[in-house]
Amino acid sequence: MTHATIPFREGFPALRNQTYLSICDKMILHRQVRAEVETFLDALADASASRTQHETRVTACRERFAALVGARPEEIAVGRNVSDGINATIWAVDWREGDNVVLSLDLEHPNNAYPWLRLRERGVELRSIPARDGRLDYAALIGAMDDRTRVLTCASVSFAPGFRADLERLGQAAHRRDALLVVDGVQTAGILQHDLHAENVDVFVTSTSKGLLGLYGFGFQFVSARCLDRLRPAYLSRPAVASDNEDHSAMGSEAYRLQPDARRFEVGSYNLAGAYAADAAMALLAQLGAETVEARALDVAARLRTGMVELGLPDVAMPGPAEVSHLVTAGPLDAGGHGYSDTRWVTDLSAALAEARIAHTVRRGQLRFGTHAYNIDEDADRALDVMQTVRRAA
Ligand SMILES: Cc1ncc(COP(=O)(O)O)c(C=O)c1O
Structure with a gap:
């Protein structure tokens, strides 16, 4: 255990009594993240700070998230989660009858x-392109676009079987049609590196409830400066209006102007507890460095994936070089669903892993693991040991 990530790992109380291989389901809280939320709650209890003072953490979050994804802070709106960001984007497009959206419903x-x-x-x-072997069919997606395509959307990594999408290629194709590439980034944000401009992404949405290691109900919507003026948010309240006055209750002119940047997507009061948590968590991730975080998560995932293949588990999802992610899945896809599998060995392994306190999930009928920078090789080895014991006994 000589990794630079060990002090970080030691900050997670959950890791004292379990092996956590389930970031693709939900975050675990670092003690410093929790302490920051408590600081906020104490300030509320004592009425010792104003809302504007707390909002410095919202600004800090915007800056940290922007740095993490290669964006400018002005391109980041603070929101809630994937659903919120996707809906906000959709209702900001001025759709005409006969427009189309290209996506793979199978994988979303x-x-x-x-x-x-x-x-x-x-x-x-909706032009939904069937997935091929659990992956996006790039040629078919690109071929399905035409001059009425307004949006191409996909997940940066699918929730199952967990292959990484080639956003750069999709974005390039979308832009040739003058369409937007809108990405559900919740599986990768905080774990795998992004440079959203280089990846040709127009909108990227995430919550902080997975790899960003924050709370539920707090998230970000990246809106590239390139397409900001093509989107007109459906909702409007004070944060989205340009004003020199920081006071939330100050009504300006009825002839309002929208914020000149992505803040035009922000609505009402912020989830400040979420901002404290996200700021603290992203500070920890920044200390490690995005490269270290990604490398650690991918190393442990690769060890687990290789070990599962060596154990002879059927249908271990094998990514090509550009598809590699921190998700590791096995078992026939869609023989089962959310939390259950019709495949006997998947159910048996899942029960044994749960018994050994190894956190994992079953999604689309597959056994699913996800890693982060707090994971160590021994986490993969523990899971492999349990699975080997079950396989031997079968
Ligand atoms: C790919 C993906 N998108 C979205 C979500 C959740 O969406 P929301 O943030 O709206 O709760 C999840 C997981 O829960 C997910 O894995």
């Missing part, structure tokens, strides 16, 4: 599917 989380399905009510066509 419901929260990046239902909001688009709704558009059918407005005469917008």
